[in-house]
Amino acid sequence: MTIVNVATPVASRSWDVLVLHGPNLNLLGLREPGIYGARTLAQIDIQLVELGISLNTTVQSFQSNHEGALVDAIHAARDRYQGIVINAGAYTHTSIAIRDAISAVQIPTVEVHLSNIYKREEFRHHSYLASIVVGQISGFGADSYYLGLQALVAHLEGLS
């Protein structure tokens, strides 16, 4: 049997990836830890930078509680980042504007969620982003971000 390790792509070049965190994710660590875990956003961001180094990828993160600020960040990512990892928080379920921004800039994007949104309230089952992103990772706590970054880099490597 051949085992293909998709999680550790052989780096062919370096990448710049933007990680976007939506509303209320600044409260990670305090906010419903039984659902979202004990890790703070700062801890997740540091670990993403460290993981990025091993993937030949520079990672920068931005969090906002405001839809327009997230749209602006996606627009500004054009010509600057080759990929985006986004946890849009509650905007996942409401924001056509964020969906349209991702479609407009055409930057390969991976959607992540700490919780498994399909095991929760019905209003969380629909994502406006799911059908325009490369893929979605949901339910692995902070690991969803790390898996998302690995999957995004593997996808970028496959395109190059």
Ligand code: DQA
């Ligand atoms: C979330 C799930 C969303 O439904 C919720 O509104 C969030 C966080 C997650 O990471 O599990 O804010 O995106």
